[in-house]
Amino acid sequence: MFNKTDCNRTEQGITRRGAIAAIASLSASALLAGCSGERTERTDSTANTGDTPTTTSSKIKKNPYTEDIKIAYVAHDLSTPNNQAWLEGIERECASWSNIVIQSFNGESSAETQTQVMADVINQEYDAILLQCSDGTALAPSVQQAEEAGIPVITINLDAATVHSALVMAVDYDAGRMAADKIADQIGKEGKVAIIQGVPGLTRTDNLERGFRETIANYPGIEIVDAQSAAFEKEQAITVMNSFLQNYPDLKAVFAINDAMAEGAALAAQSADKKGQIVIWGADGEKDALAMIESGDMAGTIYTNSWDEGSTAAKIALLMIGSEYSYTVLSETPQVIMEPIVVTADNVGSIPEEDRW
Amino acid sequence: MKKIDWEKMSKPIILVGAIIILSVLRPQSFLTANNFANVLWSVSVIGIMTCGTVFVFLAGGIDLSIGTLAGLSAITVVEIIDKMGATNASVIIGIIAALCVGAFAGMVHGLIITRFNIPAFLVTFAAQSVYLGLSMVITNNRIVSAREPALFTSIGSMKILGFPLPIYLMIIIALISWFSLSRTTFGRDIYAVGGNPEASEISGVHVSKDIVLCYVFSGLTAAIGGIVLASMTQQGMASTGSGYETQVITAAVIGGVSLLGGVGTVPGCIYGVVIMGLINNGLNLMSVPSTQSGLVQGVVIIIAVAFDALQHQDQSRKKVKRISEQIKGTASS
Known part of the structure; x- marks a missing residue:
C-alpha cells in the first residue's frame, strides 16, 4: 500500500x-x-x-x-x-x-x-x-x-x-467556466452539448460541472442535452460517448470532467468516423490529452502543471x-x-x- | 406438436422483452445496427473473460484474479510496444508475451489450488494483489500510452461489416468454450468435477489436471481481455481491468452459472453479458442521471434474475407435481 x-x-x-x-x-x-x-x-x-x-x-x-x-x-x-x-x-x-x-x-x-x-x-x-x-x-x-x-x-x-x-x-469552477466559453466560441455559440461526468459528490468535479453549466446558460443558442457519468474512466467514456453519438446525431460538443474521459470520448468519435467533427474538451492537461489536441482528436483542455x-x-x-x-x-x-x-x-x-x- | 420448454425459453424471453421495451422507449436510437454494435462492443471484454472463467466456475472454483491479470497483460503488451518501438513485430511479440503471462498465471493458480489444496478464493484473491502490485512496479504507477502502430490500435476498434473486432473475438471465444464444454470429454469431465469431485476422481477423471486447465483457460481469456482493453483505450496502467472480476461473476450468475459448480452454459453467460450491456445502454440512451443509474441497474438485474428463477421454479414445481402424481398413480394401481 x-x-x-x-x-x-x-x-x-x-x-x-x-x-x-x-x-x-x-x-x-x-x-x-x-x-x-x-x-x-x-x-x-x-x-x-x-x-x-x-x-x-x-x-x-x-x-x-x-x-x-x-x-x-x-x-x-x-x-x-x-x-x-x-x-x-x-x-x-x-x-x-x-x-x-x-x-x-x-x-x-x-x-x-x-x-x-x-x-x-x-x-x-x-x-x-x-x-x-x-x-x-x-x-x-x-x-x-x-x-x-x-x-x-x-x-x-x-x-x-x-x-x-x-x-x-487547481481551479475547478473557473476551469468549467473557461472550457464553456471556449466551446461556445468553437461551435459558433449554438448547438447541442453533452457532459461526461466523473463520480458525483466530489467537490472538484461538482464545481467544474457547475462552472460549465452556469456559463453555458449565458449562451441561449446552446443546449446541454445530456450528462452521463463515466466514473473518470477512459474505457467507460467510450461507451458513454457511443450512446451520445447514437442519441444525438447533431451533437456539437462534449465536455468531460477529466482528460481521461475526454480521451475516451475522442476515441469513440474516431471510431464512428467523426474525428474532429465534435468539439471534445477535457480538464487536467495530462500528457496524452495534449497529444490528442495536437493530433486533432480533442479540441482543448484546461492545463495545470x-x-x-x-x-x-x-x-x-x-x-x-x-x-x-x-x-x-x-x-x-x-x-x-x-x-x-x-x-x-x-x-x-x-x-x-x-x-x- | 412439440411442447415449448419454458425453462429454456425464459432467458430469450427476457432478452426479447428488454429489446422491445427499449425499442418503444427510444425508437429513434435503440433499434439500429449501430447501437447493437455499441452494446456488444461495450461488453466484449467482459464477454471474452466470462467465456474463459466459466470453466473455473463449472469446476466449482472461482477466479478473482482475472481483473488485475488483464491489467498485467495489458501492461505487458504496451510496455513491449513502448520499449521495442511502435512496429508490427513488437505488437506480435507483445501479444504473445501477454498471452503467455495469462496462461502461466492461470497454470500457477491451478497448481497451487490442486497441489496444496488451498481454497481457490484465497489463492486468486492473493494473486489479485500480486498482479496489481507487479503492474504498479513495472509501470512505476504511470500510464503507458500506445497510440500506434495501427496494428495494435485496430484490435480494439477496427470495424468489419460495421461491427468492431472485439465482438468477433468474443463470438469466436464463446464458440470455442461452448464446443469444449458441450462436445468434448474434457467438457463433460468439468461438469462432473464441479458437481462431485470425489465421485469424478473415483470414476477415473483427472480432476487435478482438469482444474489446472480450467485456470489456464481463465488466465488466457483474461489476457485476451487485457490486450483488447489496452488497444481500445490505447494505453495500459496498473488499474486497467480492476473490478472486471465482479462484472464477470455478475454476468455469469445472471446467465445461470452456479458458483457452487457443475451448473451453467456458455450461451447462458453470453446472455448475462448482453443483458448487462443492454441495461447499461438503456440507462445511457434514456439519459438516466448518474446518481440514479446504480439504483436502476441493480433493480433491473434483480427483476431479470427473479423472472428467470421464477420460470425455473415453476418448471421444477410442475416436474415435482408430475412425478408425485405418477408415484400416486403407480401406488394406487
Missing part, C-alpha cells in the same frame, strides 16, 4: 515559470481574500518576532533541512497520472535534502482506507501530511486529529471539511514544519490556487515537453 522514496537524488528541474505562477496565484488569492473581507486575522500571540517569540502555540518546530523529517503523501488513487505527477513534484522538491523521507500511501479511491492510513501516519508521528481527500467529510476527523497532534496537513485539490494548514488546488502543484504543497509542508504556526489561529483553510492554462490546438505547442506530466 505504500512506496518509500528516499529523496537523496538530484532535482530534475522544477519549472521556474510554474513556481512563479504558484507564488503569483498565492498572492492573487491573498489579494482576493483581502478584497472580499475574508482575510484571516492573525493574533499577536502567534506572531514570531525574532529571538523572543511570544507564541502560545504548542506546536514544536523542527529544522526541515537538517533534522530527520518524514512526510506522508496520502493519495486518492496512486495509479492516476495526476496523483503520480503530484508525488513526483513532492519528491523533486525534497530531492536535495537527504534528511527528508517521502512516504507515499495509496488511498485506493476509498475514504476508509485513507482514514486507516491517516491513523497510522499520526501514530508514527510524521512531520507533515500531504493529503488528497477521497471524501472531505469522512476525512475531516482524521485531519483534525493530525493537526491537534501538531502535524500540519496540506490538502491537494480535494479539500477536507475542517480547517487545516493549507489547500493547494501538476508537478508544480505537488512541489508547491511540499514547499508549504516544509515551511509549516519549520514554524510554530498552528492551524488554531485559522478561521478557514488558506489556499494556493494553481495557474490554469487554456490549451487548444493553437497554443498546445507552447507547453514544453518537460512540463507535460
Whole structure:
C-alpha cells in the first residue's frame, strides 16, 4: 500500500515559470481574500518576532533541512497520472535534502482506507501530511486529529471539511467556466452539448460541472442535452460517448470532467468516423490529452502543471514544519490556487515537453 | 406438436422483452445496427473473460484474479510496444508475451489450488494483489500510452461489416468454450468435477489436471481481455481491468452459472453479458442521471434474475407435481 522514496537524488528541474505562477496565484488569492473581507486575522500571540517569540502555540518546530523529517503523501488513487505527477513534484522538491523521507500511501479511491492510513501516519508521528481527500467529510476527523497532534496537513485539490494548514488546488469552477466559453466560441455559440461526468459528490468535479453549466446558460443558442457519468474512466467514456453519438446525431460538443474521459470520448468519435467533427474538451492537461489536441482528436483542455502543484504543497509542508504556526489561529483553510492554462490546438505547442506530466 | 420448454425459453424471453421495451422507449436510437454494435462492443471484454472463467466456475472454483491479470497483460503488451518501438513485430511479440503471462498465471493458480489444496478464493484473491502490485512496479504507477502502430490500435476498434473486432473475438471465444464444454470429454469431465469431485476422481477423471486447465483457460481469456482493453483505450496502467472480476461473476450468475459448480452454459453467460450491456445502454440512451443509474441497474438485474428463477421454479414445481402424481398413480394401481 505504500512506496518509500528516499529523496537523496538530484532535482530534475522544477519549472521556474510554474513556481512563479504558484507564488503569483498565492498572492492573487491573498489579494482576493483581502478584497472580499475574508482575510484571516492573525493574533499577536502567534506572531514570531525574532529571538523572543511570544507564541502560545504548542506546536514544536523542527529544522526541515537538517533534522530527520518524514512526510506522508496520502493519495486518492496512486495509479492516476495526476496523483503520480503530484508525488513526483513532492519528491523533486525534497530531492536535495537527504534528511527528508517521502512516504507515499495509496488511498485506493476509498475514504476508509485513507482514514486507516491517516491513523497510522499520526501514530508514527510524521512531520507533515500531504493529503488528497477521497471524501472531505469522512476525512475531516482524521485531519483534525493530525493537526491537534501538531502535524500540519496540506490538502491537494480535494479539500477536507475542517480547517487545516493549507489547500493547494487547481481551479475547478473557473476551469468549467473557461472550457464553456471556449466551446461556445468553437461551435459558433449554438448547438447541442453533452457532459461526461466523473463520480458525483466530489467537490472538484461538482464545481467544474457547475462552472460549465452556469456559463453555458449565458449562451441561449446552446443546449446541454445530456450528462452521463463515466466514473473518470477512459474505457467507460467510450461507451458513454457511443450512446451520445447514437442519441444525438447533431451533437456539437462534449465536455468531460477529466482528460481521461475526454480521451475516451475522442476515441469513440474516431471510431464512428467523426474525428474532429465534435468539439471534445477535457480538464487536467495530462500528457496524452495534449497529444490528442495536437493530433486533432480533442479540441482543448484546461492545463495545470501538476508537478508544480505537488512541489508547491511540499514547499508549504516544509515551511509549516519549520514554524510554530498552528492551524488554531485559522478561521478557514488558506489556499494556493494553481495557474490554469487554456490549451487548444493553437497554443498546445507552447507547453514544453518537460512540463507535460 | 412439440411442447415449448419454458425453462429454456425464459432467458430469450427476457432478452426479447428488454429489446422491445427499449425499442418503444427510444425508437429513434435503440433499434439500429449501430447501437447493437455499441452494446456488444461495450461488453466484449467482459464477454471474452466470462467465456474463459466459466470453466473455473463449472469446476466449482472461482477466479478473482482475472481483473488485475488483464491489467498485467495489458501492461505487458504496451510496455513491449513502448520499449521495442511502435512496429508490427513488437505488437506480435507483445501479444504473445501477454498471452503467455495469462496462461502461466492461470497454470500457477491451478497448481497451487490442486497441489496444496488451498481454497481457490484465497489463492486468486492473493494473486489479485500480486498482479496489481507487479503492474504498479513495472509501470512505476504511470500510464503507458500506445497510440500506434495501427496494428495494435485496430484490435480494439477496427470495424468489419460495421461491427468492431472485439465482438468477433468474443463470438469466436464463446464458440470455442461452448464446443469444449458441450462436445468434448474434457467438457463433460468439468461438469462432473464441479458437481462431485470425489465421485469424478473415483470414476477415473483427472480432476487435478482438469482444474489446472480450467485456470489456464481463465488466465488466457483474461489476457485476451487485457490486450483488447489496452488497444481500445490505447494505453495500459496498473488499474486497467480492476473490478472486471465482479462484472464477470455478475454476468455469469445472471446467465445461470452456479458458483457452487457443475451448473451453467456458455450461451447462458453470453446472455448475462448482453443483458448487462443492454441495461447499461438503456440507462445511457434514456439519459438516466448518474446518481440514479446504480439504483436502476441493480433493480433491473434483480427483476431479470427473479423472472428467470421464477420460470425455473415453476418448471421444477410442475416436474415435482408430475412425478408425485405418477408415484400416486403407480401406488394406487
